[in-house]
Amino acid sequence: MTALGVVFRPQLPPERLRGMVRAADDAGLQELWLWEDCFLESGIATAAAALAWSERLRVGVGLLPVPLRNAALTTMEAATLHRLFPGRVMLGVGHGVQDWMGQVGARVASPLTLLREHLDAMRALLAGERVTTEGRxxxxxxxxxxWPPASAPAVYAGARGPRSVRLTGEAADGxxxxxxxxxxxVRRARQLVDEGRKAAGRPERPHPVVVYLHAATGPGAEARLRAELRRDGLDQTADLGVAGGAEAVAAAVRRLAEAGADTVVLQPTADEPDPEGFIRFVTDEVTPLVG
Structure with missing residues (x-):
């Protein structure tokens, strides 16, 4: 069964988060995902607040940019959240946007090496190991x-290029x-992930794939979606994003699920006029059609 999530866009001010969390929890949304985009909002701070304000909602952060973060600190924060809210936390790490990393003096010569080292350290520490390493x-x-978690939680990693996607199969849990x-x-990413898992000797371990999907509904949905794709520099003729009612959105979700996505996170446009209403649209109208 495909899990459905919604992004709380950090273009919204932080004080809007509580209302979104309450709407998500009340509506029965499965997952709410957060971003740590420069220079908008912290991923860990918003995740902690969202978890505390909800009763059953699973909260993901995709992604925490590792050039900004010390591996020990990221792991301490992750362990604390997993201890406080067991079974409800999904944390992902990634390269970060390189231009942003350059703005804060954190850009590195080999983002791939940094991500691998960060993942190796995080997963070992969260498993309760004592770690000594002298990496690059x-x-x-x-x-x-x-205070490690009672059991080692999954550590997700985000990627776009083929080498990075393959690395997530080797060194991450999702x-x-x-x-x-x-x-x-998604199909190609699944192949690369499986290659990485095989290379690392872990082909039998489950490895969920989460994919974001641009989505817009209601008045002006098509125009808002096209404007968003233009702002992001994305090809508007490709099979990217969906605008329309529940049937159209559910069909787009099913296409990604059939390609290998375990979770599809619907990403409203930055100018979505009713973010809480978008959550209710997903839970009340799209979810029953996805199955």
């Missing part, structure tokens, strides 16, 4: 968590694909 970027000397991914792109 991640250096830890006898570090162990005093993969997050952005909204520039078509159904054919």
């Amino acid at each position: 970027y991640v250096r830890l000397d006898g570090v162990a968590l005093d 993969t997050v694909l952005d909204a520039s991914t078509t159904p054919d792109g």
